[in-house]
Amino acid sequence: MHKGIIISLALITGVGLFGIYAWHSPIEPINPQQNSAFTPQEIALGKTLASAGYCGTCHTAPDGQQYAGNYQMHTEFGTIYTSNITPDEKTGIGSWSLKAFERAMRSGVSRDGHHLLPAFPYEHFNKMSAEDIKAIYAYIMTSIPAVNQVKEENGIPFPLNIRWLQAGWKLLFADTSEFAKQSDKSEDWNRGAYLSEGLAHCGACHTPRNAVGAEDYDNMYAGAAIDGWYAPSLTASNPAPLPWQAEDFYEYLSTGNSTYHDSAGGPMAPVVHAGLSALSSDDLMAISLYFADKAGSVEQNIKNNEALLSAINAQQALPDLRLDKGANLYAAACQSCHYSGQDMVKGRPLLALGSSLHLDEPTNLINVILDGFRADQGIHGVVMPAFRQAFTDEDIATIAAYLRQSAGEKAWPNLISKVGEVRRQPQFAH
Ligand code: HEC
Ligand code: HEC
Ligand code: HEC
Structure with a gap:
């Protein structure tokens, strides 16, 4: 066959396949009354997880109603407004089935089928278990007051605002892999990895991004600019004079300060106080162990350290x-x-x-x-x-x-x- 024809055919097939990939069908709205089968344990777990995923930090505008959205995110691509995720049937997610919610959390696709921007950290939420996603859904549907508030239009310029282009971005750059346990690491380490890589999405701020705004997974946690601050490296390349040991991470993440390092300011403050503070001390220790490993697992008595x-x-x-x-x-x-x-x-x-x-x-x-x-x-x-x-x-x-x-x-x-x-x-x- 002629070379040009092969290329054209390949292109047509490619565009066709891309079309199939880009297109997501709407998921039928439900009557929220259908949603009653949640246990109190599920709802309580959902509340904890929603905190540790900072849903409230991004989905509540300053002085706005809880989870009603329109919090402004200033990105280098333009201003993004967060969605109303209260259970309001018209302007929130009140008519969303669990299936629609799980699809959004895992693949960044809204109930009506449109693609969501990666400012919504679905690449991380994708690593959560089905039970944990269901618990957050149960908490939102039963415990958050419904608020009628329409989402503002994002200020993203053409052509980046074309929603289906997001599909191409995902195909090329998004990490949609599920969480995989590492068998050579302890249970605690794996628990820390599960929370940090998924729900608590530490990498969304601490991992550098490439030119198109995707996380550079080869340089996980190597440090990055975020919201007018700099989220330092959480690996051995952290520039502080003293090493970060598990107990330092634990002190920092549980009190907002490490005596041998510094305090959590800027975007890190709500991570600690509005987010991680909901987690048990076992979970915080698991996260600390995971990062101590990333930072090189140094164990030393700091007191007489020369630095x-x-x-x-x-x-x-x-x-x-x-x-x-x-x-x-x-x-x-x-x-x-x-x-x-x-x-x-x-x-x-x-x-x-x-x-x-x-x-x-x-x-x-x-x-x-x-x-x-x-x-x-x-x-x-x-x-x-x-x-x-x-x-x-x-x-x-x-x-x-x-x-x-x-x-x-x-x-x-x-x-x-x-x-x-x-x-x-x-x-x-x-
Ligand atoms: C870093 C900020 C951020 C965090 C944290 C965050 N979101 Fe969002 N979320 C967004 C943005 C931005 C959008 C809208 C993206 C767009 O316009 O394409 C969004 C959209 C959504 C949507 C889709 C709504 C719709 O109508 O399509 C759902 C559902 C959602 N978020 C749930 C959650 C839950 C649950 C949590 C906590 C576990 C959470 N989000 C945490 C930024 C965030
Ligand atoms: C009235 C007391 C006070 C004054 C004056 C003050 N600071 Fe602070 N500073 C603090 C406290 C307390 C913290 C820790 C805050 C926390 O964790 O809530 C802090 C934290 C910091 C931090 C964060 C890093 C770290 O090590 O925790 C820096 C940097 C800093 N101060 C610099 C300065 C500089 C520079 C000045 C003078 C221009 C200054 N401070 C004046 C009390 C003060
Ligand atoms: C919303 C963005 C954001 C998220 C999410 C985030 N961080 Fe941070 N982090 C920052 C910023 C910005 C700083 C710098 C704060 C300062 O200097 O006051 C920081 C500082 C830190 C520091 C101190 C580093 C140093 O050298 O002083 C540690 C430790 C840390 N973060 C751990 C974590 C962990 C663990 C997670 C996930 C559980 C996480 N961060 C999630 C933005 C974030």
């Missing part, structure tokens, strides 16, 4: 304050709260230990200086003041440069303009 001693020394050794403007501003505005002897005090973070001074980009440090910590971020009930109004971009850059240098790292370039950029970036509702 710790030099961090303690760095904060005590101030240069001549009359000569160094950064040291001067730091001593006046920061040091009263950021000091520690060798007995580390929780809530008095030693800044040289936190990854924000060691990352290649200063975004996290600048964010913290601009906006501080609210009581519901980092350690619960503990605040750090915001300096957005008090300091100019130059002041903040000067403090940041001083801290960076005293942590033994090479200078960040273009710091003043970077502070301006971070100051002006859209404020996310975390």
Whole structure:
């Protein structure tokens, strides 16, 4: 056969097959009264799982009604509004059968057959068991008040807004594999992997993405920019001076702070306080074991670690304050709260230990200086003041440069303009 004809035929077959793949039929609406066979245990489990999957964080607008959607996600492809997932029959998912809900959670297809954007982390939810998905459905259908609120149109420009193009994206980039246990790892490790890779989708923020916005699975948890912050690497390449051991992860994930590292700010704050706090301590320990393995399974007594001693020394050794403007501003505005002897005090973070001074980009440090910590971020009930109004971009850059240098790292370039950029970036509702 002629080469051109073969190619044309292949193309036609390809487009045809793609059409079949792209097309999903609607699933018939149901009368919600049909849904009554849920056990109290199922509903309670669903509540826990819905927290640990942060459904409420993404599906509730600031000051909006729980799960009614229209929370704005600012992505590099445009603004995305989340859906109303209350059991309202007209504008929410009240008429969705379990089958329609499970299809959405597993393959990102709405009840009426249209493709959902991957800002909805179905690639991770796909790793959940059928029982867990059913429990979340039971919780939403029985316990969330129905709210009538229409979803805003996404601000995604043409042609990215074409829903069936999403099908092509999925075909090429999405990870739709199910969760597979690793037989050479412990039960706890596998439980941690199941929760982290699925429901709690840590990789959605901590794994870098490629040019078309898909997670780069070859670099899982290697660190990535997200919502105007940087989610640091959770592997051995994490830049903090002290290793992340299982107990550090556990302390951080259960209290919002690790004494030997730092506090959970920005988008990580609701992960800890609105999300993971619903999980049992066994589940949090399982997640911690899984990440300790990813971070290289270091086990050592931190107390006499050299990096710790030099961090303690760095904060005590101030240069001549009359000569160094950064040291001067730091001593006046920061040091009263950021000091520690060798007995580390929780809530008095030693800044040289936190990854924000060691990352290649200063975004996290600048964010913290601009906006501080609210009581519901980092350690619960503990605040750090915001300096957005008090300091100019130059002041903040000067403090940041001083801290960076005293942590033994090479200078960040273009710091003043970077502070301006971070100051002006859209404020996310975390
Ligand atoms: C990171 C943010 C995020 C999280 C977390 C999240 N969602 Fe969503 N979800 C979205 C976005 C964005 C959409 C709409 C995507 C679009 O417009 O294509 C969506 C859509 C949906 C839809 C489809 C609704 C429809 O009408 O088509 C369902 C169902 C859903 N989410 C359920 C959940 C559940 C259950 C959880 C918690 C386990 C959850 N989502 C967590 C962002 C999120
Ligand atoms: C919505 C995005 C998002 C999700 C989901 C998320 N993280 Fe984070 N994470 C971040 C950001 C941003 C930071 C930096 C916060 C800061 O410096 O205050 C962070 C920081 C961390 C840190 C501290 C790292 C360091 O070097 O200081 C750990 C540990 C961590 N996350 C673990 C997890 C785990 C485990 C999960 C899943 C259970 C998870 N994260 C899910 C965004 C996220
Ligand atoms: C009134 C006390 C106070 C002042 C003043 C203060 N901080 Fe903080 N800072 C805190 C507390 C407390 C935390 C931990 C917050 C939490 O976990 O809720 C914190 C956290 C941080 C963090 C997050 C990383 C980590 O190690 O946990 C950085 C970075 C930081 N502060 C920098 C600064 C800088 C720079 C200044 C001066 C411009 C400053 N702080 C002034 C109390 C303060």
